[in-house]
Amino acid sequence: MSAAPKKLGHQVTTVxxxxxxxxxxxxxxxxxxxxxxxxxxxxxxxxxxxxxxxxGEETQAALAVPKARDLLVASRTKLINHVRAxxxxxxxPMPKCEAEAFHRKTKELVPELLQEALLPIYxxxxxxxxxxxxxxxxxxxxGKKYTDVGVVSQPSGVGVLTALVFVLTxxxxxxxxxxxxxxxxxxxTPRQDQSGEIDKQLRITKAGDAFMxxxxxxxxxxxxxxDSPDSDLKRFGEKLAQRGGKNARKRAKVAVARKxxxxxxxxxxxxxxxxxxxxxxxxxxxxxxx
Numbered sequence: 001m002s003a004a005p006k007k008l009g010h011q012v013t014t015v016x017x018x019x020x021x022x023x024x025x026x027x028x029x030x031x032x033x034x035x036x037x038x039x040x041x042x043x044x045x046x047x048x049x050x051x052x053x054x055x056g057e058e059t060q061a062a063l064a065v066p067k068a069r070d071l072l073v074a075s076r077t078k079l080i081n082h083v084r085a086x087x088x089x090x091x092x093p094m095p096k097c098e099a100e101a102f103h104r105k106t107k108e109l110v111p112e113l114l115q116e117a118l119l120p121i122y123x124x125x126x127x128x129x130x131x132x133x134x135x136x137x138x139x140x141x142x143g144k145k146y147t148d149v150g151v152v153s154q155p156s157g158v159g160v161l162t163a164l165v166f167v168l169t170x171x172x173x174x175x176x177x178x179x180x181x182x183x184x185x186x187x188x189t190p191r192q193d194q195s196g197e198i199d200k201q202l203r204i205t206k207a208g209d210a211f212m213x214x215x216x217x218x219x220x221x222x223x224x225x226x227d228s229p230d231s232d233l234k235r236f237g238e239k240l241a242q243r244g245g246k247n248a249r250k251r252a253k254v255a256v257a258r259k260x261x262x263x264x265x266x267x268x269x270x271x272x273x274x275x276x277x278x279x280x281x282x283x284x285x286x287x288x289x290x
Contacts, residue, residue: 014054055171062142063168066161067211069135076128079121086114100129139164152264154274156229157222162215166264169212179265186213188258204254213257220257224249231276233259 015038023034055063080102084094090111097105103125110118143149143160146167153163169186176182183189186209191202206213222228224237233256240252267274275281 053172053175055168059168059171062146063165065135065138065142066165066168069132069139070211072128072132072135076125076132079125079128083110083118083121086118087111090114103129148268151271152268154267155219155223155233155260155263156231156276157219158260158264159219162219163264165212165215166261167268169209170265170268173265173268176265179262179269182261182265183258186216186258186261188213188216188254188261216257216261217253220253220260223256223260224253229276232279233263233276235280 023029023037026033076099080099083102083106087094087110090113092109092111094102094106094109103122107119107122110122139161143153143164146164148167149160149163152158152166153160158166170176170182176185184205184207187205187207189205191205193200193202220233220237223231223234224241228234236259237252237256240255241249245251263274266272
């Protein structure tokens with residue numbers, strides 16, 4: 001909606017509605033009072049409006065490709081779960097296999113009594129696989145088109161998909177004054193409720209793009225696997241997980257995802273070659289010198 005007035009030469013500021021409860025929760029809410037309040041806040045300090053930066057049309061179109069594939073993957077999962085549950089209820093549990101091969105390896109195992117109901121689902125699964133393959137090829141092509149993808153995908157666990165979505169979601173690395181701000185942008189920083197001596201431990205904000213956040217957490221999960229390569233990120237996460245507690249590993253995973261987002265932005269800005277154990281080597285030198 002901001003594109004049209006910008007083309008006419010107007011300065012456009014898009015307000016973040018999550019930060020304006022003063023308007024949304026007002027007992028006297030109307031267009032006139034809302035406009036006046038926005039104008040007063042903008043005149044006092046534009047930062048109070050938490051301006052939202054819209055992506056360009058080309059970036060939005062490119063980002064729609066991985067999001068479309070993600071939707072197809074979710075649809076495939078639901079269909080497979082439905083088939084498994086239906087067949088199991090008749091006493092014929094399906095064998096374990098990869099989701100990509102499910103429609104090929106299990107089709108012949110469907111009981112004759114259920115074929116009328118389930119075979120159309122297998123046809124749909126076959127079509128979904130073809131569509132996902134085409135979108136996967138498009139994602140690979142976009143990864144080559146956006147050269148920064150290769151820079152931010154250096155850490156282990158960060159594939160072309162995660163790197164591409166990261167680059168397209170942030171679009172411009174210069175929009176962040178500090179790399180640490182990226183953690184808050186993707187909603188991986190804890191909420192704050194501090195007053196005097198009270199400082200509550202709250203969950204993450206989950207602000208920003210949920211798809212991007214999920215990809216970062218998946219990458220963090222890979223980093224923390226026992227068979228994953230050693231790195232500063234892995235050691236950081238393992239140290240947090242060792243603190244114990246009911247949700248220690250879960251919190252460690254989120255913390256690693258947040259650090260990973262900051263690291264990816266830093267690599268993007270500087271163009272440096274990623275060193276998995278850079279901090280560990282530096283600490284070893286300091287210890288040796290002492």
